[in-house]
Amino acid sequence: MTNVAVPAAQLGSRAxxxxxxxxxxxxVEGVTLIGPSLTVxxxxxxxxAPRA
Incomplete structure (x- = not known):
């Protein structure tokens, strides 16, 4: 199963x-971007393919 992981520890630390x-x-800066990781x-x- 493919999933997207959000780094909770990193988010909490930054917050x-x-x-x-x-x-x-x-x-403080207005936006902090912390990227998720995709595990396929x-x-x-x-x-x-899309249906017509």
Whole structure:
């Protein structure tokens, strides 16, 4: 089964860093991107051609 993993520990760590920075009066950046990872396993079938 193919899945998309979201790095929860990394998200939580970054959220804590931003929260502490704000509490200390620092200006924080507006967007933080933390990319997910895709794990494709052999049980996944290839994509079919679209129907007409």
């Amino acid at each position: 804590a860093e931003l929260a502490v920075a704000q509490l200390e009066g620092e200006t 396993r052999g049980s996944s079938a290839p994509m079919r």
